[in-house]
Amino acid sequence: MSSPSPRSRPFHQVDVFSREPYRGNPLAVVVDAEGLSAEQMQQFANWTNLSETTFLLPPTDPRADYRVRIFTGSEEFPFAGHPTLGSAHTWLESGGVPKSAGFVVQECGAGLVRVKHDAGRLAFAAPPLTRFGTVEDTLRRQLAAGLRLPEAGILDASWLVNGPEWIGVLLESAEQVLAVQPDFAAMGALKVGIVGAHKPGADADFEVRTFLPGDAITEDPVTGSFNAGVAQWLMSSNRAPAEYVAAQGTVLGRTGRLHIKAEDADIWVGGHSTTCILGSVLL
Structure with missing residues (x-):
């Protein structure tokens, strides 16, 4: 037929x-x-x-x-x-x-x-996050290798699954986020996002990058799902205020801006x- x-x-x-x-x-x-x-x-x-x-x-x-x-x-x-x-x-x-x-x-x-x-x-x-929690040590070592960072350079890492199976990695600063040159072979099939705080006075509070090894597009310009998970993670651990702006896509020549706001029981992206x-x- x-x-x-x-x-x-x-x-x-x-x-x-x-x-x-x-x-x-x-x-x-x-x-x-x-x-x-x-x-x-x-x-x-x-x-x-x-x-x-x-x-x-x-x-x-x-x-x-x-x-x-x-x-x-x-x-x-x-x-x-x-x-x-x-x-x-x-x-x-x-x-x-x-x-x-x-x-x-x-x-x-x-x-x-x-x-x-x-x-x-x-x-x-x-x-809501369907998987949320600290990643195991073996996975943390893989993340460090994939990001070409010492393990001590990863301040924290967490599963942030809300559809895509993201792993969030917190780095010390926005500058460190922008400097990462990933090793996609070492990253394997992991979907990884990294985040670091900007200095006061910048036009964004955090810098974000997300990596998709194995896809036609290995670095996503701007990623709403990951930023939604990051917001829940950072706010619940008192690392982010109830309202902030995240920048993404900078290294790709983009000017992505995500406006995050906690309001009652919701986080809006x-x-x-x-x-x-x-x-x-x-x-």
Whole structure:
């Protein structure tokens, strides 16, 4: 039996987490993905050669406004940060009207995620960590080798899993974060993010980098899921204030800025989104 003929579907490419277009993290969004199989979605996501591609679908949960499936070039994620903000931005730009005043509710593999407007930006409520805790010594040694650092240079390390299986590594300073030249072979298949504090007076409070060995993109420009986990980790250990700004993508020539805020029981991760490409795709 032959596959159905491709049809034209609305397509957006969105720059997320930067006030300046083309200086954040790009996201491909297929607005009407009904009828596509997981295999077709994965093939298209691999073809775009971006860190993530999302596909918008009608929700299956009556509380949600839309459903999203999130694919990297090689796998599907239950949740990811910049795809959440970019998808919400695109859904709203395409005429979506939220069911609830003040919030867009996204349905994804990790459940329901709330997105709200905050100071001219969209922000998502960080989902709970499904794995959180200190990494074992053997893994810590692998992290040190992968980052080309002495073990003593790692102040702390923790699992920060909220979809992607991130490991967070705390370094002494933002300068140390920027100086890291990773050994991806030593890192193996680990998804690793590093964070260090800037000196007072800088335009950001923390510098962040994230590494994805084995992917087509080995260093992600700006990573919402990792920053959501880092915020929960650093705030719970009194290493970060209840509101701060993280910079990411500096070594890649990007100007990513993530606005983090603890509010009641939630931690919100926000940033600017800009549509850079608007058209259609045959799928």
